[in-house]
Amino acid sequence: MSNTKMMRDSNMELLRIVAMLLVLVVHADFASLGAPTKVEVMNNPYLSIVRLGVESISIISVNVFVLLSGWYGIKMKRKGLIGLLFQSMFFGILGVFLCNSLSLFNAFLGINFGGITSSPASAFFSIMMINFEDYWFVKSYVLLYILSPILNAYVNQSSHKQFKTTLILFFIFQFLWGWYYGSVGFFSNGYSTMSFIGLYLLARYIRIYQPSFAKYYKSLDVLAYIVLIIISTTLAFVGISQGWNQLYDATYKYNSPLVIAASMAFLLFFSKIRFQSSIVNTIASSAFAVYLLHTQSQMYTVYTKTIRRWFETENNYYFLLNTIILLFAVFVLAVLIDKIRIYLWDKIAEAIFIEKM
Template sequence: MRQPHIELLRICAMLLVLIVHTAYYSMGSPTGEMIVCAPVEWTWITFVQSVSVISVDVFVLISGWFGIRPKVKSLVGFFFQVFFFLILSFGVMAALGKVPVSMNNITKCLTVINTLWFVSAYLLLYILSPALNALVEHTSRRTFKRVLIAFYVLQFVYGWTGLLPIYEGGYSVLSFVGLYLLARYFKVYQPKFTRYNQYTYIYSYMLIAILLTILGVAIAYLPVLCDHVSVVSWTLFAYNSPFVILEACAFFFIFEKMHLPLHFQRVIVWVSSSSFAVYLLHANPFALSVWYKPVVSGLYQMTDWVFVNEICILAFVVGVFVVAIVIDRLRIVLWDIVWRKMEKPIRRVVEAVT
């Protein structure tokens, strides 16, 4: 059963995905010289990066909180939604002359694994979820806790520092597994960390974001690190960074403690059911670098006033979000028609295989 306050979190997480792509992705990771020459501008961009970099981790935490329960219809629908937006984006951009009609681009539409890193990592998590759920259900709290501690010690010591490339800075199913199990532990055992009041999480989230901003800017003024700001920034804002994971957990529990008015709940659930479309519309290879990044970069340089430019970027982000939701409602209508015709043969194939 959907919980409106968590569905609101899902909506906010997708908005943060849009926002994080307006920061370091669109403007590039800053060098020490760039920060020193324009400290106000880069402090603001770093702050935007700090508050929004949690988006992916939050989305995985939501999956862990509820627990993934694989179903044939859900899996097929997931692929249908991904292919729908890939093909739509490719078709529109090709018609506008922004991308060539080539075998390489056609292949990108058909090979999800190599096209969208999040989709491939989440798909692997989806496949592994029954085994992960069994681990949670049939393992004692003490053992589960030890597994989590060992996992995160290894991730922080070797994965976050880059000594073990398999973690890929959090861009991997391995990091997703850790977040999924962490959220399951929170949900099942409700440790002390999960029982504070909402304001504690608000303060924690903002303090970590401010700390990340200070660190992200201060490294440009440290003689030892000033020539390696981009590399340090990548590490600081990695999805498997302890700062980012703690910040994501704090952000999650802000919403977990929230109580929403009844008249908002239906609208929130309606919007959240299409929220993944926001990622698929703007983060696919025919959109993110083709039009999203250039538009954001242009808006950043539109005037000499950073905050005026940011207001325009925010309006653009909201516009992309709304367009994605509207398009996805049309996709849902099409999916209902397709599923009615495909359900029986697909189930026969699944039964034959299993």
């Protein structure tokens, strides 16, 4: 196999990097600070609009990652599945170790993060992802990975019309019963394999059949993304200011039609940029580690409480500066640590003949 054939599309690998940066951002906004309250919106509307806008921009991150999997199609292999679980557990163990070590310095630092130490039993549960909050994305994605041969078989064997009809009916069902009121639980506001299946099939359909809206100039993709951000921000602002909590909540669900459409426009824009970069590809190969490092349950407590403390004690300039530095530090650290994980995994895979599975 030639190096050219092995080279990944750097435009889409760059999208993978951007998506992970947006994951850091979305967790630094509402997840850390909480959504603006009605009082905050009325007293400081400009800051509230900025925060709502940031949430609208970054909420697409999870969907984009799943759409990327659908864009290329998952090729189910036992080595890949075991490698994904190894990576998740590697960072789970690392998170437990770092947080238990950090707790020893709490008194010295004068900071009480709370909830970052763990007993052996709770540490085991965290590493094994027993609780919902422990790497929910990994568990939903692992099931998507397991189901991918079935999904791929359907994509390959169905007609264009049948595939299109299935997608339309799927999203009608999701938007009607799984989105605004969430009257069925298996969509879980987009935090589920069921929602991932819809995104996966949507990306496969667009990649294979290239519908007319996917062929527009990339400038129109950007325009669509901006318009959708403005609409989401406006709806959320109105929902909070008027006390319409259902409207606000629905705006930022992962299975919201606005969020899905914005995610798709974002992906289509990057799909029309053509370049190759070994540096981008190398960084992107460890992008998922960024999620794994900072969302390990105890690390996530440190991450969100640190940002919350800065928000409450620093002025806007220093809060923004500190947060940006933290985001990039977490990203760089995760990528560097993941290179160690890759080295270890290659040795383990070679030792147990995983490559022959």
